[in-house]
Amino acid sequence: MMAEYLLFATERYALPILAPLAQALHASGQSVSAWFTDGAAGASLPGVPDVGLQQALALRPRALFSAANWVPPFIAGAKVQVFHGFNVQKRDSARGHFRVRGLFDLYCTQGPATTAPFRELAEREGHFAVAETGWPKLDPLFLDDAGASAALRAPAQGRPVILFGSTFTERLSAAPHLFEQIAADIGGGAHYWLLTLHPKCPPELFARYRALAGPNAAFIEPEQVMAAQRAADVLVSDTSSIVSEFVVQHKPVVTFRNRVPQPHMIDFDDPSQLPAMLARALHPEPALMAEIRRYADDIHPWRDGRSSERVIAATEDFLAGEMGVLKRKPFGAWTRGLQIRKDLGYWGPSRR
Structure with a gap:
């Protein structure tokens, strides 16, 4: 045929x-x-x-x-x-x-x-x-996903859900720099983390992040990333395309050393600042939300x-x-x- x-x-x-x-x-x-x-x-x-x-x-x-x-x-x-x-x-x-x-x-x-x-x-x-x-x-992101995102969110048991996604480009990747801070936050248990990496990231980096999975975190495969974006309240990333994908939902993004920081991002360059950046993202001010909506409508106004x-x-x-x-x-x-x-x-x- x-x-x-x-x-x-x-x-x-x-x-x-x-x-x-x-x-x-x-x-x-x-x-x-x-x-x-x-x-x-x-x-x-x-x-x-x-x-x-x-x-x-x-x-x-x-x-x-x-x-x-x-x-x-x-x-x-x-x-x-x-x-x-x-x-x-x-x-x-x-x-x-x-x-x-x-x-x-x-x-x-x-x-x-x-x-x-x-x-x-x-x-x-x-x-x-x-x-x-x-x-x-x-x-x-805008259609019924047959419960896939709800299933990813369920283990959070009401806690805020943070998605971490990083680019594979070595000079831009947050994954090596934020590992210790993310591991510490996962250990604290105040948030539930969904962790994913670009498929081209080094195998040893995959192994480190996979090892964080447990009662406060899950590792997400590429095929689950869209459901994870629906499930999460906040994204932590770097100069990855996932930043723009996530923002289209009108949700806050925290970026580590983004190559071109913009007003819709909460950008930072010191790993020790991660807890403060998460706190801001989980309680975003109106000016930040306005920038998020403006940027989202410019890159992808289609929400049907x-x-x-x-x-x-x-x-x-x-x-x-x-x-x-x-x-x-x-x-x-x-x-x-x-x-x-x-x-x-x-x-x-x-x-x-």
């Missing part, structure tokens, strides 16, 4: 991004398969068949949704970028969130803060279209849990020609395509 759509990912953290999209495709009666490679190899989504390169070529999907920063250009169908995170300014725009590699036909943006820059780029470059849809990963449906609708509009005629891809896309072929070991014809 021909697959209508193909999901593509290179890292395990892409699964919570693509899962709501797969569910929306199934709900609309569409056929969907998934091709996971590199760091996502071996991963799977419930009810979605896994395919390899040769199967992906044979499927000839209508569209390929990518939660990576690249996509194989020789697979059939429209190449749709759904992003693997928010723009958290880990690096400059030319190398980060707004880098255009010439591989995608349609960018499905998260909110005004992302849409405006990409529309400017689209007008200048002419070889891709842009639609503001919201981000599929956040759909579960239907971003996946909008991504599908935008893709269909693109396929129907309702977004105009695109220019040919730049020469750089051709050279990147050759590198992708080399990396994947495929030198056969492109599929259209």
